[in-house]
Amino acid sequence: xxxxxxxxxxxxxxxxxxxxxxxxxxxxxxxxxxxxxxxxxxxxxxxxxxxxxxxxxxxxxxxxxxxxxxxxxxxxxxxxxxxxxxxxxxxxxxxxxxxxxxxxxxxxxxxxxxxxxxxxxxxxxxxxxxxxxxxxxxxxxxxxxxxxxxxxxxxxxxxxxxxxxxxxxxxxxxxxxxxxxxxxxxxxxxxxxxxxxxxxxxxxxxxxxxxxxxxxxxxxxxxxxxxxxxxxxxxxxxxxxxxxxxxxxxxxxxxxxxxxxxxxxxxxxxxxxxxxxxxxxxxxxxxxxxxxxxxxxxxxxxxxxx
Amino acid sequence: xxxxxxxxxxxxxxxxxxxxxxxxxxxxxxxxxxxxxxxxxxxxxxxxxxxxxxxxxxxxxxxxxxxxxxxxxxxxxxxxxxxxxxxxxxxxxxxxxxxxxxxxxxxxxxxxxxxxxxxxxxxxxxxxxxxxxxxxxxxxxxxxxxxxxxxxxxxxxxxxxxxxxxxxxxxxxxxxxxxxxxxxxxxxxxxxxxxxxxxxxxxxxxxxxxxxxxxxxxxxxxxxxxxxxxxxxxxxxxxxxxxxxxxxxxxxxxxxxxxxxxxxxxxxxxxxxxxxxxxxxxxxxxxxxxxxxxxxxxxxxxxxxxxxxxxxxxxxxxxxxxxxxxxxxxxxxxxxxxxxxxxxxxxxxxxxxxxxxxxxxxxxxxxxxxxxxx
Numbered sequence: 250x251x252x253x254x255x256x257x258x259x260x261x262x263x264x265x266x267x268x269x270x271x272x273x274x275x276x277x278x279x280x281x282x283x284x285x286x287x288x289x290x291x292x293x294x295x296x297x298x299x300x301x302x303x304x305x306x307x308x309x310x311x312x313x314x315x316x317x318x319x320x321x322x323x324x325x326x327x328x329x330x331x332x333x334x335x336x337x338x339x340x341x342x343x344x345x346x347x348x349x350x351x352x353x354x355x356x357x358x359x360x361x362x363x364x365x366x367x368x369x370x371x372x373x374x375x376x377x378x379x380x381x382x383x384x385x386x387x388x389x390x391x392x393x394x395x396x397x398x399x400x401x402x403x404x405x406x407x408x409x410x411x412x413x414x415x416x417x418x419x420x421x422x423x424x425x426x427x428x429x430x431x432x433x434x435x436x437x438x439x440x441x442x443x444x445x446x447x448x449x450x451x452x453x454x455x456x457x458x459x460x461x462x463x464x465x466x467x468x469x470x471x472x473x474x475x476x477x478x479x480x481x482x483x484x485x486x487x488x489x490x491x492x493x494x495x496x497x498x499x500x501x502x503x504x505x506x507x508x509x510x511x512x513x514x515x516x517x518x519x520x521x522x523x524x525x526x527x528x529x530x531x532x533x534x535x536x537x538x539x540x541x542x543x544x545x546x547x548x549x550x551x552x553x554x555x
Numbered sequence: 556x557x558x559x560x561x562x563x564x565x566x567x568x569x570x571x572x573x574x575x576x577x578x579x580x581x582x583x584x585x586x587x588x589x590x591x592x593x594x595x596x597x598x599x600x601x602x603x604x605x606x607x608x609x610x611x612x613x614x615x616x617x618x619x620x621x622x623x624x625x626x627x628x629x630x631x632x633x634x635x636x637x638x639x640x641x642x643x644x645x646x647x648x649x650x651x652x653x654x655x656x657x658x659x660x661x662x663x664x665x666x667x668x669x670x671x672x673x674x675x676x677x678x679x680x681x682x683x684x685x686x687x688x689x690x691x692x693x694x695x696x697x698x699x700x701x702x703x704x705x706x707x708x709x710x711x712x713x714x715x716x717x718x719x720x721x722x723x724x725x726x727x728x729x730x731x732x733x734x735x736x737x738x739x740x741x742x743x744x745x746x747x748x749x750x751x752x753x754x755x756x757x758x759x760x761x762x763x764x765x766x767x768x769x770x771x772x773x774x775x776x777x778x779x780x781x782x783x784x785x786x787x788x789x790x791x792x793x794x795x796x797x798x799x800x801x802x803x804x805x806x807x808x809x810x811x812x813x814x815x816x817x818x819x820x821x822x823x824x825x826x827x828x829x830x831x832x833x834x835x836x837x838x839x840x841x842x843x844x845x846x847x848x849x850x851x852x853x854x855x856x857x858x859x860x861x862x863x864x865x866x867x868x869x870x871x872x873x874x875x876x877x878x879x880x881x882x883x884x885x886x887x888x889x890x891x892x893x894x895x896x897x898x899x900x901x902x903x904x905x906x907x908x909x910x911x912x913x914x915x916x917x918x919x920x921x922x923x924x925x926x927x928x929x
Contacts, residue, residue: 299771301771321773323771324771324772324773327771331767333763333764334764335763335764335765335767337565339568339569339572339573340565340569340572344565344568348565351558352562352773353772354558
């Protein structure tokens with residue numbers, strides 16, 4: 250049985266529809282990524298799953314049990330890490346771990362073992378008597394994760410756990426998540442970072458409260474059959490502006506590294522160069538690239554807004 | 556149930572670790588007792604006084620001596636005429652002038668009643684009234700002294716005593732306002748700590764996001780509330796005792812009544828203040844908001860409690876309002892037990908009213924808290 254099943258979920262705040270008919274399932278021992286920009290509805294879905302919010306319609310089955318009316322079941326079973334790392338800044342690393350271990354009624358002797366394991370894999374051991382407030386962002390994040398692992402939940406829900414953390418700590422964090430999944434934990438994680446989406450077993454793209462697409466990252470990427478070209482320019486905004494207004498390409502998106510053009514007619518690189526030249530835009534490099542998840546997301550977004 | 560204990564353990568760790576809390580809990584109250592105890596006083600001290608002595612007799616000298624011997628008055632000058640005295644008063648140099656008429660001594664000895672006039676600057680009406688009373692006391696004392704000396708018949712003397720209306724302050728014989736203020740301050744201390752800190756520590760969890768984390772644990776909202784509130788009951792209780800000790804050591808004011816009756820009443824009183832704190836936490840997003848809300852209610856409750864302003868002096872409709880104020884009852888109870896040693900039995904009305912308000916406040920706050928949590 251899939252540990253998290255979301256069926257036809259709706260949630261509105263006043264006139265704003267935060268979640269608009271979402272269906273998804275998290276399978277046993279997979280890392281499921283809920284990917285989308287800020288305000289897409291990720292946090293609302295997460296908070297409904299951990300019983301902090303009631304949906305307007307639809308239901309969530311947690312380990313086969315509907316959440317409505319079984320709040321305490323969910324709250325004792327789930328491992329939840331909210332958007333901001335919530336630990337007690339004025340307590341030490343060890344005191345934070347003890348406190349959460351106590352709250353979940355973990356026997357003291359088991360707590361000792363678990364703490365040692367957690368120190369080992371989070372590498373927080375040397376800092377156990379340091380106050381949480383004095384830890385770096387990456388260490389705080391690992392401590393928050395460790396606190397929530399004190400009761401060894403097999404279903405873990407993380408809301409943007411790597412937000413505002415440096416790249417090295419982020420990749421370390423994902424290593425930890427992978428090892429947890431390998432040990433059998435089912436993990437639902439939200440993120441706005443596309444590079445993290447690629448690390449999930451399956452992802453769902455969410456935008457304006459709607460799921461745009463859901464599959465493994467490879468399969469999602471393989472949806473894109475057209476060739477994608479990357480154009481570098483000193484004035485990428487100008488280039489993007491002119492090219493997208495011209496309507497000569499099926500897709501034209503502004504990325505951090507330049508402008509991505511979708512060549513749906515298979516016109517080839519020389520033709521593209523000619524087209525760009527006729528528009529009198531300057532660029533210094535153009536090359537064919539493999540599409541990434543972000544290309545998929547933008548494509549799905551554009552298709553949906555049509 | 557065990558989780559309440561774990562949460563309390565954590566709370567105490569945090570309280571002991573936060574320097575701000577420690578000073579808020581122990582230094583502020585002591586400072587308050589000392590500063591307020593000395594500062595809030597309705598006693599008249601060092602009122603500038605001028606005497607116009609037209610008699611220049613030994614008896615007028617004795618009167619001047621008595622006037623200047625009290626701490627209440629500060630003899631500034633001896634003048635020759637009433638006019639001069641009025642000028643000094645207009646200039647603000649003196650607040651009070653006593654005019655001793657010519658032939659004061661002779662009239663007294665002959666059994667005629669000489670009229671000593673007191674002119675008091677009435678800008679501060681309270682002090683004026685009290686100064687007047689002091690002068691009356693002094694002159695009555697002298698009168699008796701002289702009656703015996705001059706040998707005007709003992710019968711007359713006795714008469715005088717029979718007729719004389721003597722106001723005697725029983726439970727605060729020296730009429731010292733400290734006796735009235737200090738128990739009040741102890742009540743305020745308990746109120747501040749429990750109402751403020753309850754609101755603040757709960758909202759702090761909200762601010763730090765730890766509340767959201769706590770809620771997704773097996774802890775129930777009842778356990779959460781008790782775990783947050785009980786440590787503050789203990790802190791409030793310690794503080795209460797610090798206040799009692801402070802009052803005794805600094806002002807020599809020890810409780811006349813039963814300590815345990817007062818403890819019991821303090822706990823009943825805390826129901827209201829904790830309720831206020833919990834309520835403040837349910838409507839606030841930040842610690843400042845919680846503090847402000849608690850502050851607002853506290854000030855109103857204090858002003859309407861009879862702490863500094865006697866309730867009898869208030870307009871009727873305000874007096875009626877004070878019956879809705881639990882602090883009012885606690886002020887009566889703490890002063891009665893402290894100053895008179897009144898048995899709890901005689902305070903049942905106040906105790907019952909306080910209990911009713913306390914239960915109503917804390918239950919409705921708790922219900923609100925529970926709703927917010929789920």
